[in-house]
Amino acid sequence: MSNIKIRAKATGGVTTVKSLMSHEMETGLRKDKDTGEPIPAHFIQEVTAKWKDQTVMTALWSGGISKNPYLSFKFNGGEPGDTVEITWVDNKGATESGTAEIS
Amino acid sequence: MIDAKRRILLKGSLGAGAVGVAVSAGLLTPGAVLADWPEAAFAADSQAAALSDLFGSDATEASDKVKVKAPDIAENGAVVPVTVESEVENAKAISIIASGNNTPLIASFELGSDAVPFVSTRIKMAKTSDVVAVVQTDAGLLSASKSVKVTIGGCGG
Numbered sequence: 001m002s003n004i005k006i007r008a009k010a011t012g013g014v015t016t017v018k019s020l021m022s023h024e025m026e027t028g029l030r031k032d033k034d035t036g037e038p039i040p041a042h043f044i045q046e047v048t049a050k051w052k053d054q055t056v057m058t059a060l061w062s063g064g065i066s067k068n069p070y071l072s073f074k075f076n077g078g079e080p081g082d083t084v085e086i087t088w089v090d091n092k093g094a095t096e097s098g099t100a101e102i103s
Numbered sequence: 104m105i106d107a108k109r110r111i112l113l114k115g116s117l118g119a120g121a122v123g124v125a126v127s128a129g130l131l132t133p134g135a136v137l138a139d140w141p142e143a144a145f146a147a148d149s150q151a152a153a154l155s156d157l158f159g160s161d162a163t164e165a166s167d168k169v170k171v172k173a174p175d176i177a178e179n180g181a182v183v184p185v186t187v188e189s190e191v192e193n194a195k196a197i198s199i200i201a202s203g204n205n206t207p208l209i210a211s212f213e214l215g216s217d218a219v220p221f222v223s224t225r226i227k228m229a230k231t232s233d234v235v236a237v238v239q240t241d242a243g244l245l246s247a248s249k250s251v252k253v254t255i256g257g258c259g260g
Contacts, residue, residue: 014219027227029205045140046140051217054215054217055215056214056215056217056218057212057213057214057215057218057222058212058213058215059210059211059212059213059222060139060140060141060145060210060211060212060213061209061210062145062206062208062209062210063227064201064204064206064208064209064210064226064227065209065210065224065225065226065227066181066182066183066224066225066226066227067181067182069224069225070184070223070224070225071222071223071224072186072221072222072223072224073212073218073219073221073222073223074218074219074221075215075217075218075219076217076218076219077217
């Protein structure tokens, strides 16, 4: 099961990928309003995008990326039917990945 | 090993009050899992320090070959859409910096050989400031910036 939504479309030799991940992206700088305790950091640190097992982009993130991150990128090549895979790893070591076929 | 990690965790949470939460956030990072995550660059409190750590140089050249798209006014600083695009050949990486944030470096995208220098995402901004895009090329760092007015800060402060 994956909570990464991916759409990939090839036009004119360039594939555009749009993705939406589900993550709280907590910076670690916020405090709990009731207790005053800092809320521990919990955010995606690394996102890897692959096209046919070849890495097209690696994103290194801080907690400065908005909650439930949106990410769009483009790469040269890609045919309808090819697979695009996106994997993220957060600062607690949790990981998730999702795939989509290029349309 | 497990025990040692627990010590670090404890130290992190105890130190948080006095030393600052940013430090504890750093300590909580499982560096072993992601060896190449540039922790120091993300913890840096200035653009220059972050860039030096990331690319080994903070010398950027303003270039019209780098384009930053962001709103003039962001009503909610927690969600500011930013798109960076470049016409530069052989772009190796794109970094996004919100110069008014406590830790300005938001993200860095390492581009593979097939990647087009284009990224679009949504970032948090603490206050009105510039969004700076830095593109790493063979010839050095090119940058462009866009001022964004934030009416409600996005860092819970």
